[in-house]
Amino acid sequence: MAADTSAELQKSNIISTPEYQPDVSAAAAHDGLKFWQFMIAGSVAGMAEHMAMFPVDTIKTQMQALSSCPIKSATVNQAVRSILKSDGARGLYRGIAAMGIGAGPAHAVYFSVYEACKRSFSGGNPNNSAAHAAAGVCATVASDAVLTPMDVVKQRLQLRGTPYGGVWDCMRRVTREEGIRAFFASYRTTVVMNAPFTAVHFATYEAAKRALMEVSPENAADERFLVHATAGAAAGALAAVVTTPLDVVKTQLQCQGVCGCDRFVSGSIEDVCRTIVKKDGYRGLMRGWMPRMLFHAPAAAICWSTYEAAKTFFQQNNQDRLL
Template identity: 25%
Template sequence: MSGQRSAPAARDDIAPLQQMVASCSGAILTSLFVTPLDVVKIRLQAQKNPFPKGKCFVYCNGLMDHICVCVNGNTKAWYKAPGHFSGTLDAFVNIVRHEGIKSLWSGLPPTLVMAVPATVIYFTCYDQLCAALRVRMGTYADEAPLLAGPTARLGAATVISPLELIRTKLQSQKQSYRELTACIRSAVANKGWLSLWRGLGPTLLRDVPFSAIYWYSYEKGKKWLCERHNAREPTFTIAFISGAVSGSIASIVTLPFDVVKTRRQVELGELQAKNLSCKVSSSTFSLMRRIVTQEGFSRLLAGFFPRLIKVAPACAIMISTYEFGKAFFRKHNQEKTVSLLQTTNT
């Protein structure tokens, strides 16, 4: 993506397939960097408050959140491994020393299957929508990210939501695919197709505003840095800084929604795991009022620092890798075009 309004044509040099490859690379790299942070966090949580059977917790690989269910007391599961850690650094050192460095990525495979496709859909749709909106919005082209970001996030989350429900059931009940298919058909027959998207609402209430704030802040910050450094295209450093700052701003503003979303998602995950009907009837804002009344306003800001130190680097790594990939393909396409012209002229 160009840092200047005067070069929108450069966007057209990137084919959707090339955008998908660039975002896929960014998603994989982000997961590799951020997954160890969440694995250590969950190990520390399990050490202080052991997860009982059927209990859900939220796992994030830097790209999206996933509900995980404790199936039984099997201590070999990555989220139930024994340990006596005094802190985060001690956990890193002892996990590597006693279990091997691969253990830091032991939570990656179950979620990467969905995280990468979701990210590819999200980033590719954003770029395509933003380019189209900039053309149509004319003098208001700078506000295009405010529409493109939420719309792309809405589409990606909607596509992935049924897969998250299916994954939760598979993980919690160890069903065969035949049994799972029968379960899904029964749910659809009794409650309709919308039952496959149960729990989507709380996720969208956080992710849609996050996307609007993130992309608008990112585009503004990137443009300002490009102009300040006389760069026609954003460098890796410019994209990294812009991504980190915009991710921090978005994570801080949407933190109360993240707290509510996590509580409701865990509750819904446990109901799904036990095949119980949904009993979460209160709206998101009703739950927010209840949290403030019963636990105080500070509970809506719970997890501020852990969320910030995870979201900021994840956003920075993802967007800078994505921009680097697009720059690579843009240069490749230009060289290919020049080569074809030279061949034609000769």
Template identity: 30%
Template sequence: MGSEENNTELYKITTTQQVIASCCGAIVTSLLVTPLDVIKIRMQAQNNSFVNGKSFIYSNGLMDHVFVCDNGNSKAWYTKPGHFRGMWDAFMKIVKIEGIKSLWSGLPPTLIMALPGTVIYFTSYDQLSEVLISKLGKDSGHIPVLAGTISRLGSLTVVSPVELIRTKMQARRLSYKQLQICISNTIAKDGWFSLWRGWSATALRDVPFSALYWYNYERFKKKLCKKFDAREPTFVISFTSGAAAGSIAAAVTLPFDVVKTHRQTEIWSYETLNVSQKGSKSTWTTMKRIFAEYGFTGLFAGIVPRLIKVAPACAIMISTYEYGKSFFRKLNKQKNHKDKNSHSS
């Protein structure tokens, strides 16, 4: 038993290898899931054109972005005309008329934003899990919840100011010098914390989601590994566990997602377009207003599209990440054996 534990320690992956695995996961997820949301946004634009100055949410499954429709004649991908009868019809027409590259419109900012956030999130989760296991023991059910919560708070805190800066640039076509002046003025007027405006609305959804996701993912993964007598999760086990855990977390936290979308568009409209903040509502006030106007079902609006988007994104991300870690473990094992043989000879 002792030698088996020692072997596990020898083949642990390094922090750099965790970073590479999470980067690969983010890239693969963005490449596979972005076309789904591009099609969804294009269909929304067809049915209800985005008004000049209106903020709207775009998500690729890894993270959300806020875009601002800055003029009615914009050639941006989200305002292009289309006559689509459904998702498949939209897919075929976009590929045929505009070229297949249009399905990945908006991918560069997604990757720029998603890579650092994803690296911090997944690497922190693994590092924190190891520390908590040494303190609380391997069988503690609190570890995924604690590690998931802390790692999500960390990644969210780092990425929030960058997202705000990116949104300002997209909304006003600012040069880097103008952007620097704009940010300096904002900090001078409202303080450093103004760079994290909108943080609470995002955290209210993402932190509970993360805690639920990791708790259920680790539980499903453990059960499936035991059922199939696997020493470490296979690609299929990780994919299935990630999809199931992501679906549960997405369904339970949907009311927070609905509120977050309302709050975030209000906040970014104020930040990027100088719209008056008068009448801007708190997160809880927004939730009560939605409940009063639309009832309980209003807080769960869009559950099917959210599940369709979140479940595959979670499944692809975690299975790619776990596959990457497994690859590096095997690589470390081979290197260790090679080093032993060279020393013995």
């Protein structure tokens, strides 16, 4: 009888443990953070990413507008020399205020929507790459609506010989001369570009992060920063190269009519692609791929490591409040 009772107790203990484990996994998958904490972490990460890499973004913008604008070089080195010769070092940072205004709110939306959708789509499974990709697509549709107007301002200010005196001057003149629609002329193209970009980016990041942590699981906690930075860099570089043609189209639409850039009647992706191919050949669709990759690889490393660090801060803060 005692043996039977002991066996029943052991069986009860064995059964009760798995019942508790899913709750722990679910909490870990959700990171134990509130929605506003994801927003703040994302906002800080986005600001750090874009501010740190802004000069590279300026080079990319001017190279992609090359077919119509004054710079007559298709190489990174020549583009840099041209910018420094005409505007000095400050030319690399022209338009940074517009990005500063837009990046924070846009990335707050981006990461908070991503985390909410990942939680909903994955069903608590951290290995669901399809859910990560789908969550990324939802995140970019929402964040692009916030960022696109300031991105238009930023790219117009980045052009060599820009006629605008600054962020507010650009906003006033574009509104008066072209209407509010000009700020969203590239929104459809931006979403079409960023949907696959984000799908590739998030799926690659999550997969690379898991793979790197499995290499040395005993040191995963100590090497967390290196893991996030490496996975982010790989994801950013791959996604950037794949979507460069659509980024060229976006730049052409956002800069149309400025500094001699072509103006497009329909504003469709097909119309812009035909114009670019006619003037520059198919290689014109890959213009700026090198600075774009050089931007997104370190930018993604900065963004993800900053984001994960901010999440860790909030997690520790939340735990301290419970003690």
